[in-house]
Amino acid sequence: MSKAPVYRVVFINNGKTYEIYASNVSQGALYGFVEIRGMLFDERTSLVVDPGEEKLKAEFEGVMATHVPVHAIIRIDQVEKRGVAKIGDAKGNVVTPFPLPKPDNSKS
Template structure:
């Protein structure tokens, strides 16, 4: 029996937006501090209903063979049984997502 390929749900912050994408491969990059994402998975194009958020992501990642995401931007990576709907949501005001501070707080 052939082993099913793993599918990963990767959530990361990019320009104050929370990206949730699905891909087949996630691994550390040779570039220090980055993760490589490959094999992006988007819904079937034959669907009658089209999700504008997914369509936006599909356009943004069209032609992208591999994406390098800074490790500090990654919120969570899950191995899932099947892909869901990729989406972009606002990360501001969300109680579940907090960006790691880029600079240390100033001492008084």
């Protein structure tokens, strides 16, 4: 019996790095976007609560799928088990933009 895959997705959003866990990550139907479905958050039964994870849980409450631009993705890992979702500071230039061709300004 195989376990359902768990993915750790790290991306940039409004100058912050988001690290979330999901059960489904794919290219999706929107060109240039990665579709993330089935966000996984810890169902805490103890009194210890991580405020960062609670903030993410509240932000994605009721969201069936989120679409993140490809250029905002830092990495996607398939992991053995879910970790703690968190928001961190994006210090420095953590994402190298994909090189685009320079426009041809010559007139024919």
